[in-house]
Amino acid sequence: MDIFSLFDISILGGTIRMATPLLLACLAGLFSERAGIFDIGLEGKMLVAAFLAGAVAATSGSAWLGLLAAIAGSLVLAFVHGLASITFRGNQLISGVAINFFASGITVVVAQSVFQQGARTPQLSGDARFDPIIWPGALTKIREIAQAGLPMKIYSQLISGHAIIVYLALLIVPLTWWVLYRTRFGLRLRAVGENPAAVDTAGISVVRLRYSAVLIAGVLCGIAGAYMSTALQAGFTKEMTAGRGYIALAALIFAKWRPWYALGATLLFGYLQALALRPDILEKAIGVKVQVQLLDALPYILTVVILAGFVGKAIPPKAGGEPYVKER
């Protein structure tokens, strides 16, 4: 038994990489739900974004163009969700489910007919991928890192060596906090999720605010999806988001709809996913061989456990899921 190996630097580095798409999706959900729109469709938006990023990066050779395409695709789905849940006052959960299925099907259909490679996009390399940024003085060779001291290990593996989207995601956390709690837009956004009638009475458009929130969520899911296929992996594969959108929703509840808590919650889930990728380390730490199927299920089981037991009292935005009907 060696419980400290659970906090191996390479696991913690993996945590940051695995947490990034969760964090972006979680913040997307945060904007949407704080404005009173449930968003089960985070998963589908990420998946379509991951595909478009992979496809456009593969054909154009530019990861940045891939990112733009990802954001555009995700925005289209976000707009459909807005149309269904804001304009036509439909059931927001059902709309989200529809978006997820649509993404699940359309990515395979299009990937297969464009690339003919069994529903994947070609392997990305060079400029078509967001490569890790090596900070000045950071070590890159495994042998050098193994011999270095702890501060150098932390600097080289935790702080340095991530794709630019990772740093971007971390910057979006304080930005989200600032927008929500320090700007007029943020105040109104939070108000529209709690009491849309009051916002309406003050002469501010509920519809416009909610659309902005839903579209911001679209942009963030787009970045999250692009990260999946152009940074975390080198290309799109079928169903590559693998439930991350739902885990992000669980993290959002765990975080009680707050930006900094969202960072904490997604790091926790990211840690679990990183650990699930390293059965050797887990085995060393607890001294028992763990079934690979159990490891696969672990992030989902713990999501349920956390939702059931440790959330405490999580009070969602009061008007969440309710379409707003202007009085006539």
Add this chain to the structure above:
Amino acid sequence: MEKMPKWADVILIPIISIVLAAVISGLVLLATGHDPIRALGIMVSGAMGSSLGWGYTLYYATNFIFTGLAVSVAFHARMFNIGGEGQALLGGVGVAYACLFITWPHWTIALIAAIALSALFGAVWAAIPAFLQAKRGSHIVITTIMFNFIAYSLLNHLLVNVLKPAGSMEPATASFNASTHLPTFADMLGVFGIPFASDAPANFAFVIAIAACVFVWALIWKTRIGYQIRQFGEQESAARYAGVSATKIIMISMIISGALAGMMSVNNVMGEAERLVLNSSEGAGFIGIAVALMGRNHPVGVVLAAILFGFLYQGGTQLAIQAQIPKEMVIVIQALVILFTGALDHMVRAPLEKAFIAFRRTPSQTKGA
């Protein structure tokens, strides 16, 4: 005055939604370089042009009747059970335990055991999220989705480490013994001298599915608990004041829902594959959502919608074979149906209501003048 006659609400709106979904699917096919008219032709002839095609269509429809009913029962209590897929997988495990180890004297007895175990396993898999929703407030949508993922891993574990016969490399159980084989449509119709393709997978489980429809109809509209489920779904606070226990309704509706989803495995695992394989439910649990929405949560509607999706599924398989269109195209159509019948309902409904009001007003005005 009602805005629209009931027949328009029940028939016209689903048809318009289907047409919208079909048009968009056609555009997707065009955009990916296929001919939508030819695709439709392949689907119709492949799914309905022969008794073999019908045998597949009705086989898939049987799956979707079970999962559609499952989603409907939960919907009546305003519970959104997205976990039908996992519950159906677990139901398959129940069927496997009922069929693998015992030599039954007759298939009817094996069938009863398989129904009981598959319903039990499915019900348990739904009861856990239901309990967490009722007692801990964990969102049922998220927990049932998580339980789908967990069910995949659990099934994988059972097939690889427990149920796989020694020496076999494939993650699947041994074939069930002959005492558990259900009669196919060819066997059943052969009794009356009606010929039917003998290799079509439709089987006796279709009869069970129809019986389940009658059961759900009686449960929801003819019993006290059904009334309470509907009352709870319509207005939770009013139901609470009337003394209805939220925990009881959530648990009962989800347990019945899970049991129905689990029973789907009588069709696909016991009736068709005659062994348990990985991913045995093939997304049928999710299709139940579209079927329930289209069928307006009524058993008759569920049967019709299930046959439609059976047609899409079988037609989609033929598309994959004959036109190299990935079978995931069916998932796109399914998503569009969910979108139009579930989320964009008002978009379809509002112009229709206006049209009906305008249509009604004109004759009465002319009479007045």
